[in-house]
Amino acid sequence: MPVTNADLAAAFGQIADLLELQQANPFRIRAYRKAARVVSELRLDVATHLAAGKPLPKLPGIGKDLGAKVAEFAATGHIALLDRLQRELPAGIADLLALPGLGPKRVRVLYDELHVHSLPQLLRAARDGRIRTLHGFGVRTEEKIAKAIEQHLGQVRRFKLATAAQYAAAVAAYLRRAPGVGDVIAAGSLRRCRDTVGDVDMLATSTDGGAVCGWLARYPDVAEVLASGPTRASVLLRADLQVDLRVVPPASHGAALLYFTGSKAHNIRLRNLALERGLKLNEYGLWRGREQLAGATEEDVYAALGLPWIPPELREDRGEIEAAAHGGLPSLVTRADLRGDLHVHTKWSDGTATIEAMAAAARERGLGYIAVSEHSRRLAVAHGLDPVRLAKQRGEIESVNARLHGISVLAGIEVDVLEDGSLDLPDEVLAPLDIVVAAVHSQFHLPRAVQTRRILAALDNPHVRILAHPLGRLIDQREPYDVDLLAVVRKCRERNVALELNAHPERLDLTDVGCRMARDEGVLVAINSDAHGVHQFDNLDLGVGQARRGWLEPAQVLNARPLPELRRWLDRD
Numbered sequence: 241m242p243v244t245n246a247d248l249a250a251a252f253g254q255i256a257d258l259l260e261l262q263q264a265n266p267f268r269i270r271a272y273r274k275a276a277r278v279v280s281e282l283r284l285d286v287a288t289h290l291a292a293g294k295p296l297p298k299l300p301g302i303g304k305d306l307g308a309k310v311a312e313f314a315a316t317g318h319i320a321l322l323d324r325l326q327r328e329l330p331a332g333i334a335d336l337l338a339l340p341g342l343g344p345k346r347v348r349v350l351y352d353e354l355h356v357h358s359l360p361q362l363l364r365a366a367r368d369g370r371i372r373t374l375h376g377f378g379v380r381t382e383e384k385i386a387k388a389i390e391q392h393l394g395q396v397r398r399f400k401l402a403t404a405a406q407y408a409a410a411v412a413a414y415l416r417r418a419p420g421v422g423d424v425i426a427a428g429s430l431r432r433c434r435d436t437v438g439d440v441d442m443l444a445t446s447t448d449g450g451a452v453c454g455w456l457a458r459y460p461d462v463a464e465v466l467a468s469g470p471t472r473a474s475v476l477l478r479a480d481l482q483v484d485l486r487v488v489p490p491a492s493h494g495a496a497l498l499y500f501t502g503s504k505a506h507n508i509r510l511r512n513l514a515l516e517r518g519l520k521l522n523e524y525g526l527w528r529g530r531e532q533l534a535g536a537t538e539e540d541v542y543a544a545l546g547l548p549w550i551p552p553e554l555r556e557d558r559g560e561i562e563a564a565a566h567g568g569l570p571s572l573v574t575r576a577d578l579r580g581d582l583h584v585h586t587k588w589s590d591g592t593a594t595i596e597a598m599a600a601a602a603r604e605r606g607l608g609y610i611a612v613s614e615h616s617r618r619l620a621v622a623h624g625l626d627p628v629r630l631a632k633q634r635g636e637i638e639s640v641n642a643r644l645h646g647i648s649v650l651a652g653i654e655v656d657v658l659e660d661g662s663l664d665l666p667d668e669v670l671a672p673l674d675i676v677v678a679a680v681h682s683q684f685h686l687p688r689a690v691q692t693r694r695i696l697a698a699l700d701n702p703h704v705r706i707l708a709h710p711l712g713r714l715i716d717q718r719e720p721y722d723v724d725l726l727a728v729v730r731k732c733r734e735r736n737v738a739l740e741l742n743a744h745p746e747r748l749d750l751t752d753v754g755c756r757m758a759r760d761e762g763v764l765v766a767i768n769s770d771a772h773g774v775h776q777f778d779n780l781d782l783g784v785g786q787a788r789r790g791w792l793e794p795a796q797v798l799n800a801r802p803l804p805e806l807r808r809w810l811d812r813d
């Protein structure tokens with residue numbers, strides 16, 4: 241990757257901003273700002289100059305220390321200091337700094353006074369009229385901020401995977417009735433099971449593409465036809481979701497599927513592999529000159545590049561190509577591997593079905609056990625359980641276990657983590673339960689260090705065995721809370737606690753990256769439905785997709801263990 245002076249200047253500018261946010265030494269901040277300006281006004285291309293082995297010319301304000309950073313950036317495209325500063329601050333802070341009219345000083349005030357560290361949070365604060373109350377901000381500024389964010393967010397509208405999947409399934413069913421159509425399959429981020437989807441990419445095979453494209457244009461749910469031609473069409477559904485359709489001949493099906501599944505980063509890597517072999521890879525096939533070497537199936541194309549087939553969930557250029565080349569792809573967990581579900585609600589708190597109905601539904605879905613993990617008393621809106629009701633519920637669980645065969649119900653609790661990291665129920669109430677799931681449901685805006693300390697403290701309670709939805713995000717509605725996830729993961733390893741991948745469509749929390757971190761750190765993940773009704777065990781499919789994106793294998797998934805093994809894990813302490 242060639243680095244330009246502009247990249248370098250931007251990196252120095254970011255360092256200055258982030259140092260200022262951290263209230264670092266003003267001289268140091270100014271030095272980086274000055275260096276950014278000097279570099280941006282420079283005629284000489286620094287990276288090329290250094291690559292040619294020439295020394296950095298003497299530049300005003302760029303001494304030994306900054307000179308070394310210039311060299312580091314030119315050689316690697318990174319500056320370790322910048323990487324570190326970015327890690328130390330919440331990820332959303334950079335978005336705030338990028339907003340017109342917001343510099344480090346103001347971002348600092350927003351963060352300190354309102355605990356705002358992301359665009360959605362800032363938008364909410366603006367709409368609630370909280371920004372105008374801050375020193376140095378007025379009503380005008382508040383309005384300007386709201387407008388700028390709305391514009392920015394409007395450009396990146398994304399749909400929850402489960403939502404997009406529903407629209408896509410309906411479109412696919414309709415396309416399968418098109419005249420002369422062969423295969424129809426959804427590609428893109430949907431096929432890769434990303435937690436959110438920008439648009440739906442449909443791939444169809446036919447020898448008459450125009451007819452299939454015309455058929456899509458007449459789909460009743462279409463609000464607007466953006467384009468329609470002989471091989472491709474794009475429409476906007478009434479829900480504001482865009483559908484892109486590509487139609488290719490059957491001999492290109494695999495190559496087109498590979499191309500439109502992406503990700504773009506994965507495609508680029510494959511194309512480079514092809515180029516290294518003197519071949520060309522595009523959506524119609526893998527070519528040597530005009531000869532098509534492969535293209536009908538994805539397996540053919542991968543094989544011709546010397547690789548095994550790579551599951552779509554892995555195709556993000558996060559090491560999967562290297563792993564495939566060395567026979568090191570993970571054997572990803574599947575829905576069939578799941579033996580139970582450790583986070584289920586019933587009528588005892590805010591669920592809609594009885595314990596017996598939930599157990600029967602789980603058994604029907606091929607599960608062998610569920611843990612009823614009701615909310616604890618603190619969550620009054622959800623009829624959280626106090627010790628008395630919990631004891632009563634225990635009686636019902638035992639009678640259901642006596643009545644039902646082929647499924648076991650474990651007695652659990654989803655206990656609230658209080659602000660100081662203690663739990664909402666005393667140890668003597670938690671001790672007799674089969675499993676304790678700890679969850680944060682309040683105080684989302686605590687500063688990073690305080691939030692992290694709080695969660696680590698909860699994990700120190702010897703009864704806690706699962707940390708529920710570890711980031712607390714609700715897709716589209718609530719940003720993850722600010723927490724040092726790596727510290728949490730390491731604490732889980734130390735305490736032999738599993739992290740939950742909550743598979744509720746609005747949560748999908750842990751994220752894919754979080755799952756990968758758990759895997760790398762040797763921490764188990766529990767893929768739980770968080771079902772509040774008998775149909776919500778289907779959530780598990782979403783969770784499995786995300787777990788696969790995080791490279792998880794059955795051995796790393798707690799509820800892939802049969803009940804006796806799970807019990808052994810629960811008993812060991």
Ligand code: DGT
Binds near residue numbers: 429503
């Ligand atoms: P999304 O829609 O934002 O959730 O993400 P994708 O991955 O579905 O992206 P999209 O819809 O823009 O494109 C679908 C696939 O098409 C993408 O995953 C890879 C492929 N693709 C799109 N643009 C390019 C490109 O410029 N180069 C290459 N190699 N592939 C591309």
Ligand code: CA
Binds near residue numbers: 429441
């Ligand atoms: Ca897409």
Ligand code: CA
Binds near residue numbers: 428440484
């Ligand atoms: Ca697309």
